[in-house]
Amino acid sequence: MSQSRSTVDRLMADASGRRPRADARRNVERLVEAARIAVAEVGVGVSAHEIARRAGVGVGTFYRRIPSLDALLELVLVEILDEIGELADRAAQDRDPWHGFCAFAASYVRLRAESCGISEALGGACATGLAERLERLREHFRCLVERAQAAGAMRTDLAWQDVPFLLAAAATGGSTVGLRAGDQQWERNLRVILDGLRHAPSGQLPGAAPA
Template sequence: MTAAMPAVDRLLDDGSGRRPRADARRNVERLVVAARQAAVEGGEITAHEIARRAGVGIGTFYRRVGTLESLLEAVLGEVLGEIITKGDDGLADPDPWSGFTAFALSYIHLRNELCDVNKRLGDVLDHSRAELRDRIQLLVKRAQQAGAMRTDVTWEDVAFLMAAASSTGPHTLGLQTSARQWDRNLQVILDGLRIPDPTPLPGEPPTLTPWPEDS
């Protein structure tokens, strides 16, 4: 999977080097946007639903992207590439804490989209998880070395905390969340990570379960 290539370019690349027709590119762009919207909203991810959202016929869907799996693989690579880029941007920020928080905010908004598409494809991210882990580990290490983040948490803790921030459903105990509930959750977590005299954490930090390719 090529994470850096935009989904539209990947789907239109037939190896000939020829520039696609404008109408073909517009249709593929619509299909990519529709697929990502369906993932964000937790909607049904099927060829017919994506075609409906994109405003194109099912024949156009198959003619332009081939299969649903091809479309979703391209979208998955695009979202993954965006997350990795955000991690690199964070590492390039001269302020380690600012770099970490900017990445964390982007990550919680892209993570569910990534996970929903990955689940539909049957969890094909095994070989790409290492890239995400590396970025989080480096960002946490920089912030801790700069004295901006409490040092009794591990990068594995932070990965779980960021996932928790974006795991809230639209209804909890009869309460309706606001549009920025994820952001509110994350801000509480960030404040907890940054406090100067934290309460010692109970228990042990999570450990990494090796994937087959890590063995």
């Protein structure tokens, strides 16, 4: 996929300008793909040994081909956040602001529900290296929410800053109070939240908007 190739190219960059060997590139491609899957399943606490094992290479190969574990994880998270940004750009171009917002919300919550790592990153893990992307994502949220509100499609008594918290709440864990989530639980949660975003307020919201 193009996003993975972009990450591979950045990892394979050689100041000498020499073309990397084919086997070296294959190993980096396998490590990047393994890192994406491991970040989704395990989270940002995944180890270099685990990524190497999933890629089918030795940990020595990992450290010969990858500058550091932190560098690899940051690049993987950056490309995923860039993908979210592209989804937001497409949503902002939808002629129907509410339809565009809902499409983005569904993709965003699905990603949070399916990837431990991106959920952790959006919650503040690796924040230093991802600060620029998170700032862009906040701007995307502001744009999409204010666009839907201006069209009369979303209640106006909430701030755009409320919406990321509401969508994060839709990406629930697998169990609570001894109950197991259904296989479409996040979609059910999101439907209720979207209905709440559209409906007229029943009273003033308590407290201040998130900062």
